[in-house]
Amino acid sequence: MPPFDVPEGDPFGPHNLPYGVFSPTGSDERTVGVRLGDHVLDAGAAARALGSPYASLLARPSLGPLLAAGRTAWSDVRRALTAWVTVPAHRETVGPLMRPLSEVTLHLPFEVADYVDFYASENHARNVGRIFRPDAEDSLTPNWKHLPIGYHGRSGTVVVSGTDVVRPQGQRKAPTDPAPVFGPSVRLDIEAEVGFVVGVPSRLGRPVGLSGFREHVFGLCLLNDWSARDIQAWEYVPLGPFLGKSFATSVSAWITPLDALEEARVAPPERTHPLLPYLDDTREEPAGYDLRISVAVNGHVVSRPPFSTMYWTAAQQLAHMTVNGASLRTGDLYGSGTVSGPAERERGSLLELTWNGRDPLELPDGKRTFLEDGDVVTLTAWAPGPDGTRVGLGEVTGRVAPAVDTAG
Incomplete structure (x- = not known):
């Protein structure tokens, strides 16, 4: 099934979009990802490709910079991500940046302070x-x-x-x-x-x-x-x-x-x-x-x-x-x-x-x-x-x- 076609009732549809950190299988490079169905979107690569002002927060090996950015940034990034995975005009750009969960390794998504x-x-x-x-x-x-x-x-x-x-x-x-x-x-x-x-x-x-x-x-x-x-x-x-x-x-x-x-x-x-x-x-x-x-x-x-x-x-x-x-x-x-x-x-x-x-x-x-x-x-x-x-x-x-x- 294409990554955008999330089955009805999937708890990881575009209404959810949780954040994580992943690396492609066989790679040590970690980056912020957002889950959609049984795929994960390379959020940093998508932000760069679509000219997002928040690319510097998402193209990181940890959620830390996004966490520290505050509520305005959190809301703006979430709105952008929702558009990237739902607006048909973005599919050609975003589609190649989606990876099946079976082909990635998930990591501790942020550095735990206390x-x-x-x-x-x-x-x-x-x-x-x-x-x-x-x-x-x-x-x-x-x-x-x-x-x-x-x-x-x-x-x-x-x-x-x-x-x-x-x-x-x-x-x-x-x-x-x-x-x-x-x-x-x-x-x-x-x-x-x-x-x-x-x-x-x-x-x-x-x-x-x-x-x-x-x-x-x-x-x-x-x-x-x-x-x-x-x-x-x-x-x-x-x-x-x-x-x-x-x-x-x-x-x-x-x-x-x-x-x-x-x-x-x-x-x-x-x-x-x-x-x-x-x-x-x-x-x-x-x-x-x-x-x-x-x-x-x-x-x-x-x-x-x-x-x-x-x-x-x-x-x-x-x-x-x-x-x-x-x-x-x-x-x-x-x-x-x-x-x-x-x-x-x-x-x-x-x-x-x-x-x-x-x-x-x-x-x-x-x-x-x-x-x-x-x-x-x-x-x-x-x-x-x-x-x-x-x-x-x-x-x-x-x-x-x-x-x-x-x-x-």
Whole structure:
């Protein structure tokens, strides 16, 4: 099928146009690409051929320059790209610059500056509280309804979809063990999340308010924050996650611009506690997103977490992340935290799906409590688009590789 003739209902039609970075098979040269159906457009080459003033932003090996250019440039480039792939007069020029996805290699689309992971799903937080604090009067911690809880992760281990994840090693200690032991994690887990990508930086000492979200955040992607639950449980008191989280965070190769998700914007769940002014979004535009996520293990769907249930929005997370004066940098990435809905098959982690290993999942290739070597985890998602279309968010996939032998 010709690259412009995208089938009706394709979630990667001209209403979507997510950005990535690719190199043709057999080449080391990377450039910005835009997905249309099962093809990718060399956006830089198209911009040069059509005399776009934004050619210098698109003919790059990373999305960084485009991210830093700001909302006016983002909107202008998106309008131009839409015209390039829909106006018949451009087909002769643009057609030769489209490549089948099967003939390219996709790369991490931007250089990750800082990485923060949040804990924004009330369903997830309550499930975790019930698992680990079953006798507590309230399954939520006292601060949870007052601020978006988060932690700073390791940007250097953010990897693109398709990268193998080596089983991490570290200390672990069960409550009944007399002393900690060292070795590969035996409780390797996933966290189905959505990542938000910062474009425009901010000045040190200048918080970004709720209304600044769309001026600073370029788009979003799927994110899997792999977790070694046994390492995490032993190390996290009192400073929080460290080695149990820092070994790998997988992101999709495609970044969907916020402008492609206008139809997916929804109000967040009703607030049950009054919020301090810098987080109070009652008079702001709806900042939730109706994203439908699927989690598959070895090709078998085990969960469908709904992002619309997230208590804290990405705008609130950004406001809280900077309220102390912390600055933003181009390429900052922050994760929503595990997305979990109220139903059992809407939970975004194996910790919840198996209730900490008590209730194994029945898969075609056997039972699972936590991940085994060779398991492949794939997250996919879509969102409502204009005129009944769907906006595809691509996928993020990773295979568990055995731990590295450290003997000797």
